[in-house]
Amino acid sequence: MSIVLYHHPFSRAATVIWMLEEVGIPYELKFVDMFKGEHKTPEITALNAMGKLPILTDGEAVVTEVAAIGLYLADRYSMGKLAPSPEDPARATYLRWSLFAPSVIEPGSMAKAAGWEYKPGQAGWGDYNAMLTAMEGALTGHDYIVGNNFTMADAIFGGTLRYMMMFKMIEPRPVFSAYVERLNARPALQRSDAKNAEIAASHGLKRG
Ligand SMILES: N[C@@H](CCC(=O)N[C@@H](CS)C(=O)NCC(=O)O)C(=O)O
Structure with missing residues (x-):
């Protein structure tokens, strides 16, 4: 699968699931256990020197920053629909x-x-x-x-x-x-909320 979202359900990556659901493309989730500090490991800082989530990779492309990820996905996969085209005021x-x-x-x-x-x-x-x-x-x-x-x-x-x-x-x-x-x-936001809740439950996560 080309799109991978480095994710933790209690992070801003939760919103990126919503974005992906709105676009309607397949994606893979990679759980990063922030409670164990996994976002500061070399694998993650090689992708985002800030050691922060979310990170989205699409083949060779690496995008961080929630807003940039949303704009990227809409331009690349939903131009003229979720993203107004450059000619559109x-x-x-x-x-x-x-x-x-x-x-x-x-x-x-x-x-x-x-x-x-x-x-x-x-x-x-x-x-x-x-x-x-x-x-x-x-x-x-x-x-x-x-x-x-x-x-x-x-x-x-x-x-x-x-x-x-x-x-x-x-x-x-x-x-x-x-x-x-x-x-x-x-519906896309509801699916995303359900997915985030399911992932949190499967890892036994509770908000502090
Ligand atoms: N400006 C970034 C903010 C990213 C961010 O602060 N993520 C938090 C989780 S919501 C994080 O990874 N915090 C862990 C840390 O900074 O150590 C964005 O919009 O994506």
Whole structure:
């Protein structure tokens, strides 16, 4: 099988299963026991010097970073469907919110939760409340982030929002909750949640 996901169900790799299920291509999972530190072994750091998951390999291609993995999969295997084509003006919106997730939502929510002191004008993620307002605006008036059709940007942006809400790092504004409910209703996400739960159970894993 060409696609291999280095995975642990309590990591961001859980979202990559959702992405793969949305694309609908075969893939193999390689369990990396993070509780035993296996993500810091030479096999893993040779693929990702950060010693972090997820890592996806596709033949000779190695992709890390959840957002990059989603964009890669959609471009390679779902162009014009889960990824707007380069000629489609919707691609601008698609890329914009796909990159907003790791560059603004992730650090912005972490900074807020950890009580970091920083200057919003200097930090790339800016002000927390401005971030929430921007996200709310981006989701208002349509079902998904690019319009009324699901794209990979929803697995990236929505996947991040879903986790941040789950861990109470983002408040459940009505627009956010309605969007996450729509995502939760997707068969691919349900299959992914079931697969992650099954893998956790098979390894006797419990969240700390
Ligand atoms: N920016 C990375 C974050 C990857 C990351 O932080 N992964 C966590 C698990 S969710 C990890 O591997 N942590 C273990 C460590 O850093 O030692 C991405 O988007 O994929």
